[in-house]
Amino acid sequence: MSFPSRPQGRNSGFIHPLSSEITPRAVYESRRDLLKLVAGGAAGAALASFAGREAFAQATGPHKLALLPGAKSAVPGAQTMEKLTDYKDATSYNNFYEFGTDKGDPVKNAGTLKTRPWTVEVEGLVKKPGKYGIEDLLKLSAQEERIYRLRCVEGWSMVIPWVGYSLAELIKRVEPQGNAKYVEFITLADPKTMPFVGSRVLDWPYTEGLRMDEAMHPLTLLAFGMYGEVLPNQNGAPVRLVVPWKYGFKSAKSIVKIRFVEKEPSTAWNKAAAQEYGFYSNVNPNVDHPRWSQATERRIGDGGGLFAKRNKTLMFNGYEAQVGQLYAGMDLKKNY
Amino acid sequence: MNKLLMHPAAKPVVFLLCLLPFAWLTYGAFTDGLGANPAEFLIRATGDWTLRFICIVLAVTPLRVMTKANALARFRRMLGLFAYFYVVVHLLCYSWFDMGFEWADIAKDIAKRPFILVGFSAFVLLTPLAATSFNRAIKALGAKRWQMLHKAVYLIAGLGLLHFFWMRAGKNNFAEVFVYATIVAVLLGWRVWNSANKRKPKPSAGARDGTEKSLRSSSAG
Numbered sequence: 001m002s003f004p005s006r007p008q009g010r011n012s013g014f015i016h017p018l019s020s021e022i023t024p025r026a027v028y029e030s031r032r033d034l035l036k037l038v039a040g041g042a043a044g045a046a047l048a049s050f051a052g053r054e055a056f057a058q059a060t061g062p063h064k065l066a067l068l069p070g071a072k073s074a075v076p077g078a079q080t081m082e083k084l085t086d087y088k089d090a091t092s093y094n095n096f097y098e099f100g101t102d103k104g105d106p107v108k109n110a111g112t113l114k115t116r117p118w119t120v121e122v123e124g125l126v127k128k129p130g131k132y133g134i135e136d137l138l139k140l141s142a143q144e145e146r147i148y149r150l151r152c153v154e155g156w157s158m159v160i161p162w163v164g165y166s167l168a169e170l171i172k173r174v175e176p177q178g179n180a181k182y183v184e185f186i187t188l189a190d191p192k193t194m195p196f197v198g199s200r201v202l203d204w205p206y207t208e209g210l211r212m213d214e215a216m217h218p219l220t221l222l223a224f225g226m227y228g229e230v231l232p233n234q235n236g237a238p239v240r241l242v243v244p245w246k247y248g249f250k251s252a253k254s255i256v257k258i259r260f261v262e263k264e265p266s267t268a269w270n271k272a273a274a275q276e277y278g279f280y281s282n283v284n285p286n287v288d289h290p291r292w293s294q295a296t297e298r299r300i301g302d303g304g305g306l307f308a309k310r311n312k313t314l315m316f317n318g319y320e321a322q323v324g325q326l327y328a329g330m331d332l333k334k335n336y
Numbered sequence: 337m338n339k340l341l342m343h344p345a346a347k348p349v350v351f352l353l354c355l356l357p358f359a360w361l362t363y364g365a366f367t368d369g370l371g372a373n374p375a376e377f378l379i380r381a382t383g384d385w386t387l388r389f390i391c392i393v394l395a396v397t398p399l400r401v402m403t404k405a406n407a408l409a410r411f412r413r414m415l416g417l418f419a420y421f422y423v424v425v426h427l428l429c430y431s432w433f434d435m436g437f438e439w440a441d442i443a444k445d446i447a448k449r450p451f452i453l454v455g456f457s458a459f460v461l462l463t464p465l466a467a468t469s470f471n472r473a474i475k476a477l478g479a480k481r482w483q484m485l486h487k488a489v490y491l492i493a494g495l496g497l498l499h500f501f502w503m504r505a506g507k508n509n510f511a512e513v514f515v516y517a518t519i520v521a522v523l524l525g526w527r528v529w530n531s532a533n534k535r536k537p538k539p540s541a542g543a544r545d546g547t548e549k550s551l552r553s554s555s556a557g
Contacts, residue, residue, distance in 0.1 A: 088372075089372035092371065092372060093371060093372030093373060101507060101509040103371075103372075103373075104371065156373055156376070200508070201507065201508045201509055202508070272508055273505075273508070288448075291449055291450075291451060291502070291505075292449060293445070293448075298373065298375060298376075300372045300373055301372060305368070305374060306365055306370075306374045306375055306378070306433055307433075309436055310434075310436065
C-alpha cells in the first residue's frame with residue numbers, strides 16, 4: 001500500500017514554510033497599525049473599538065484594583081506593539097528593595113504599604129513648590145496608556161502598559177527656575193510598613209535623578225497605573241516614574257518628594273556601587289555591566305518559556321529615535 | 337540509629353531524597369511553576385542545591401563522630417556525588433537557558449566575568465574528586481593520596497562561596513552567603529579542632545579504646 005500524493009520522497013511529510021513566507025514582524029506590526037489607523041480615522045468609533053479590542057483586552061488587569069483607564073497616547077514611541085507581559089508576571093517578579101531583595105518578596109510584603117493619604121512634595125529650585133495630594137496629581141493631566149518596554153539592568157525585560165502622563169506636565173505646572181538643572185526623586189522609606197528599610201543593602205530613602213531635559217522628555221512618564229488599573233503596591237503605588245530608555249532602577253517607585261536642584265544628585269544605586277550603576281544608566285548593549293554582558297536580555301513570558309532565546313538588547317532600549325539626541329556628543333562609556 | 341542506617345533500604349531512600357530537588361525543579365519547569373523567569377530560577381536553585389550538598393557531605397564526618405552513628409559513612413560518597421550532580425545541572429542550565437549553548441559566548445563569558453570564572457574553576461576542581469569516587473580509584477591512588485585529593489573539597493567550597501558572594505555583591509545582599517559560609521567555616525573548624533585533639537596524647541587512652549570497640553560491635557549488629 002502506498003500513499004497517493006507524496007511529492008518528494010519520504011522526508012516531505014513535514015512541509016515547512018520557507019522563511020521568506022513568514023511575515024516579517026515589522027510588516028505585520030505595520031498592518032496592525034494601519035488597521036487601527038483606518039478604523040480610528042475613517043470608519044468611526046465602532047470599528048476603532050473593534051480593532052483596538054485586542055490591545056484593550058491585553059491591557060486589562062484582573063480587576064482586583066481600582067480601574068484607571070488611559071486614552072491611547074499619541075507620544076511617539078509610546079505604543080510598542082510587542083506582546084504584553086502577563087499581569088501576573090509583571091506584578092510578581094519585581095525589584096522593590098524596601099520590601100525585600102528577592103524578586104518574589106515585593107508581592108508578598110508590599111500589602112502593608114498605605115497609599116492613602118499620599119502627598120508628593122515638590123521643592124527646591126521651583127517657583128511653585130508645595131505639597132500635592134495624590135488625588136490632585138491624578139487629575140493634573142489626562143491619563144494616557146503607554147506601552148513601554150522595560151529593561152532591567154539584570155538582563156531581563158518586560159512589556160508593560162502603563163497609565164499616567166508625561167512628567168513634563170507636572171514640571172511645567174511647578175515652574176522650575178532657570179538654574180534648576182536636575183530633578184531628584186525621593187521615595188518613601190517607612191520602616192513601619194517597609195520591612196527592608198533599615199537593612200544595609202541601600203542607603204534609604206531610595207533616591208534617583210534625571211537631568212532636566214531627560215525629565216522633560218515626553219516619554220518620561222509619571223505613572224499611576226498599569227494594565228488599566230491603579231498601580232499594585234509592589235509596582236510602586238501610588239505614583240512612580242517610568243523612564244523607558246533607562247534601566248529599570250532609574251524609575252523611582254512610591255515617590256514622596258520631587259526636588260529641583262542645580263547639581264547632579266547622588267542616587268541610591270550609584271552610592272551603593274558606583275562602578276556598576278552610573279547616573280545615566282541608559283540601556284546600552286555596548287556597555288557591559290562589570291559583571292555581565294548587556295548585549296542580550298530575557299523577555300519575561302514571551303511564550304518561549306525556558307527554551308526561548310534571549311533577545312538582542314537595543315540601544316536606548318529601542319527608543320533611540322526619540323531620545324538619542326539628548327546624548328549627542330556624550331561619551332556613553334564614561335557616562336554610563 | 338546505626339541499625340536504621342544499615343537497613344538495606346536506607347541507601348535507596350537517601351538516593352531518592354537527594355533526587356527530590358531535581359524532580360521538583362523538573363516538574364516545575366514543565367508545569368510553568370518556576371515563576372516569571374524560570375531560567376533564572378533553575379540556575380539559582382541548582383546553585384543553591386550544590387552548596388547545600390557540599391555542606392551536607394562535609395557534615396557527615398563530624399556528625400558521625402559526635403553521634404557515634406558510624407554507619408553514616410556509608411552515605412558520604414553518594415552525597416558527594418550528588419553535589420557534583422547538582423553542579424553539573426547548574427552548569428548545564430547556565431549553558432543552555434542563559435547562553436543557548438553558544439560555546440564561543442560561554443568561553444568569553446567565563447574569561448570575562450570573574451564570578452563565572454571562579455564558579456567554573458570550582459566545577460573543574462570538583463571533577464577529579466567525583467571521578468575518583470569508586471573503590472578501585474582509592475586503591476590505585478592509595479588511601480593517603482586519595483584523602484589528600486579529597487581534602488580539596490574545602491578549597492572548592494571556598495570557591496563556590498566566593499562565586500556566590502560575587503554574584504550577590506552588586507546587590508549588597510549577603511545574608512544567604514553568610515549562612516553557607518558560616519556552616520562551612522564551622523565544619524572546617526571542627527575538623528581542625530578534632531585533628532589537633534587527636535594528635536595530643538590522651539591520658540585515658542584505654543577508656544577510649546573501649547568505647548571504640550563497643551562502637552564497632554554496635555555498627556556490625
